[in-house]
Amino acid sequence: MSIPLAFRHLVDDAAVFPPGLAPLPRAVAEHAGHLASAHAALVGPFVIGADRLGELAGLAGPDLFPDGLRVSVVTAPAAIPAVLAALAATDRLVPAALEVKPDPTLPIRPQIDGLAALGLPGTVYLEAPRPAAPAWEQALASAVRHGFRLKFRTGGTEAAAFPTEDEVAAWIHDTVAAGAAFKCTAGLHHAVRHTAPATGFEHHGYLNVLLATARACSGAPVAAVRAALAERDPDTLACAVTALPAAGTAAARAAFTSYGSCSVLEPLEDLAALGLLGRATT
Template identity: 90%
Template sequence: MPLPLAFRHLVDDAAVFPPGLAPLPRAVTEHAEHLASPHAALVGPFVIGADRLAELAQLAGPELFTNGLRVSVVTAPAAIPAVLAALAATDRLVPAALEVKPDPAPPIRDQIDALAARSLPGAVYVEAPRPVTRAWEQALASAVRHGFRLKFRTGGTEAAAFPTEDEVAAWIHDTVAAGAAFKCTAGLHHAVRHTAPTTGFEHHGYLNVLLATTRACSGAPLTAIRAALAERDPDTLARAVTATPAADTAAARAAFTSYGSCSVLEPLEDLAALGLLDPATP
């Protein structure tokens, strides 16, 4: 039985990023193994920093990736010419997306407009400012105008990097209302919202984000979107996801395209533990 629609290509493989920090050769080999496994449909592109493209191209041989390795490249605006040159110099890397982190000083609207003036391969994600700032309004409006997507940073290596339920709810609500799509990065290590025992950090869950997006796509108020993000009971979340009609799930996944994770197996294990995978999908 195929992987349920709710989870297809949900997890972008960010194994080389914190906290995993896998050595690149190992991460590339393991990515190929994921793509050859029964859970291949869970996996999105390989996420890589702009400065490692040449190294990655050397590792992505045809014995591992017959048709090339699909990549999502994390880059600053200033590095984009070098990224485009590196991608053009090899047939081993297939650009799926660019994940652009705007510079802090120049107006974000101007930076997004400058991106739109270039011919860029794949989808373009712009990392969003926190929604309590006017920069968020500018980022969303400019991204929508140019057909770009948003990227929400949902965690990191310090407590301040984790946005609150109110902030994530505002991001999702505003983005869905504007007809745009988004991905998440960092902090979504598990399916359900939880407090990490080793750090005390409040982690959002990827099922929470999925349910919140489903509610936003259905026109639910901001309070209901926030409530979905705050839910900590695994069974409640699993039942809600299972009960969602297929058309609503498809709309939610068109909006919430994926999230970057330093582990592919952790989200897979969570789905299995919650009974959300077919038994034939290990």
């Protein structure tokens, strides 16, 4: 199986988070299986909460991960020193990124400046406020100033957790215009925008986000970005993504780095069903 460049390392393995909530030992074993499979190139780091690093290190043996397990750690700002100490204390965990959720009850700019003062190594994602919030422009400007990336929460376990097409379009348009990169988390269970039959929740699709990002990177207005997020026809969306020029795909993936999913197989199955694993996508 060949994973096209458009989808390389697109899916960060967040199996232990809702709604999947896989037991950690099973999730770790399955992650090792993904990395040893024909679809390994689809998979990004293992996503873990800050409070479970010790437990994870004990499961990430050299039999499963000879070179260590790459992890992206979800943490509050106050827990970062403990996170760095836990990572330094083991050779079993290889830090890929920190995913930091600022305290929404505190001003965001001083929090981000405080993170920058820590001199954090590697990639840092900041969970973004909703675009209508005054803190959004401050968060984006501060992230750009310090070289941080953004993290967009695109769903959850209740309807209110799902941002609208207008909100996601504003996030993507503003972030690309500022020259920053982002990842998404929650809600992107499938490739194409849809209404979940069991809940009625409106789910964004990861192909929609990819196409929307490509349009933003090409300088399209926010209305065109929103239109890409609204597309519900699988074939139309797959053809539009396939038709992107190589440079457009590369720019889109540089901006939209990955998304966290509690399943690796669901996105893979969608790509196969849409014929995107066999097409000459870039």
